[in-house]
Structure formats: C-alpha cells, structure tokens
Amino acid sequence: xxxxxxxxxxxxxxxxxxxxxxxxxxxxxxxxxxxxxxxxxxxxxxxxxxxxxxxxxxxxxxxxxxxxxxxxxxxxxxxxxxxxxxxxxxxxxxxxxxxxxxxxxxxxxxx
Amino acid sequence: xxxxxxxxxxxxxxxxxxxxxxxxxxxxxxxxxxxxxxxxxxxxxxxxxxxxxxxxxxxxxxxxxxxxxxxxxxxxxxxxxxxxxxxxxxxxxxxxxxxxxxxxxxxxxxxxx
Numbered sequence: 001x002x003x004x005x006x007x008x009x010x011x012x013x014x015x016x017x018x019x020x021x022x023x024x025x026x027x028x029x030x031x032x033x034x035x036x037x038x039x040x041x042x043x044x045x046x047x048x049x050x051x052x053x054x055x056x057x058x059x060x061x062x063x064x065x066x067x068x069x070x071x072x073x074x075x076x077x078x079x080x081x082x083x084x085x086x087x088x089x090x091x092x093x094x095x096x097x098x099x100x101x102x103x104x105x106x107x108x109x110x111x
Numbered sequence: 112x113x114x115x116x117x118x119x120x121x122x123x124x125x126x127x128x129x130x131x132x133x134x135x136x137x138x139x140x141x142x143x144x145x146x147x148x149x150x151x152x153x154x155x156x157x158x159x160x161x162x163x164x165x166x167x168x169x170x171x172x173x174x175x176x177x178x179x180x181x182x183x184x185x186x187x188x189x190x191x192x193x194x195x196x197x198x199x200x201x202x203x204x205x206x207x208x209x210x211x212x213x214x215x216x217x218x219x220x221x222x223x224x
Contacts, residue, residue: 034212034213036215041218042217042218043115043201043203043218045215046212049212087153087154089154099156099213101154101155102153103151
C-alpha cells in the first residue's frame with residue numbers, strides 16, 4: 001500500500017507557464033514532509049522541509065505548501081533550468097529511518 | 112566540505128560476485144542510510160545507522176550487509192550479487208542539527224549480469 005503518491009508522473013511546461021505538483025500521503029503522525037530535486041545522473045538535492053499543516057516555504061520560483069493530507073510544489077514562471085524530477089518524502093513516528101519516498105514527478109520546461 | 116561521497120560511480124558485476132559500495136561524509140552527521148532507486152519507483156531504504164556501532168534494517172535489506180565503525184563511513188556490502196540488485200544506490204547522511212534533512216551522495220550505478 002503506497003503511503004506517498006505523487007502526481008502527475010510527468011509534466012511538460014512552456015517557459016513561464018506556472019503549474020503545481022501534488023504529493024498526497026496516508027501516514028499518520030507526520031514528523032516531516034521533504035521535497036527534493038533530482039537531476040539526471042545525480043543524487044537528490046534538498047529543497048524544503050514542512051512540519052505542520054498550513055506551513056509554506058519558498059525558494060526562488062518554487063513554493064511548497066502542506067495540508068493534513070497533501071503537499072503542493074508550485075512552480076511560478078518556470079525556466080528551462082527548472083527541468084528535473086521532483087521527489088516528495090514523508091517521515092512518520094519516532095524512527096528517523098522511516099522515510100517514505102514517492103516515485104517523483106518529471107518536469108520538462110521548454111523555451 | 113565534500114559532503115557525501117560515494118565510490119565507485121559505476122560497477123559491473125557477474126551474478127554471485129561480492130563487492131562493497133563505499134560511502135563517506137565529512138559533516139559529522141550521526142545518521143547515515145543507504146537507498147536504492149529503480150525506474151518508476153521511489154527511493155527505497157535498505158539499511159540505516161543512527162551512530163557508530165548501531166545499524167538497522169530498512170524496507171529492502173535482503174542481500175545487503177552494513178557496518179558503521181566510524182562516524183564518517185558507512186559501507187554497503189553485496190554478499191552474492193543477483194540481477195535483481197541492478198539499480199542505482201544512494202547514500203545519505205543527516206543530523207538532528209539540520210532538522211533531520213537527509214543529504215545525498217552522487218550515487219553508484221550497479222549492473223549485475
């Protein structure tokens with residue numbers, strides 16, 4: 001049973017065309033929700049951590065929000081360099097090792 | 112700081128061979144972990160460690176061993192490689208001082224024939 005589901009699987013955007021990625025989760029006792037960016041052939045790069053519903057974080061053209069059941073990663077006026085796979089992960093309970101990752105959303109931004 | 116480093120970058124093994132994937136971090140993080148990433152699937156936790164001398168199993172531990180003799184190093188051993196272990200392996204480290212955010216290495220791509 002998937003605990004972390006990301007949608008869509010892939011997203012193709014024109015430069016400047018804003019959009020949102022979704023991460024829904026079913027874990028109880030959420031201890032943190034993490035967003036990562038992964039470029040081809042590289043390791044995931046940390047973007048944001050969200051801890052409680054209503055929390056928002058921003059970095060350049062990216063903004064992450066959190067509700068009790070899902071998180072959104074908003075990409076505003078994207079540029080080609082925003083092309084990457086965006087991964088969502090959740091941590092529940094007391095064991096830091098229990099980090100569940102979604103399968104990711106592959107974003108391609110064309111000029 | 113080099114962050115999290117992994118060697119080798121790429122390895123080809125024959126079924127039944129053994130090897131060790133190396134991981135090191137220079138951030139004095141107490142937590143380290145190993146993940147594998149397969150197409151269409153999320154990163155899956157293999158083993159993790161909360162400090163030197165302490166390790167525990169993750170979601171997919173079978174066929175892999177780990178040890179943690181120092182804070183810096185966390186090697187992953189494949190005892191008898193199988194084609195199902197063809198994957199990309201990532202090591203990560205974390206600390207409560209950085210909000211338990213995990214920082215990842217560049218990965219090792221493993222092909223088992």
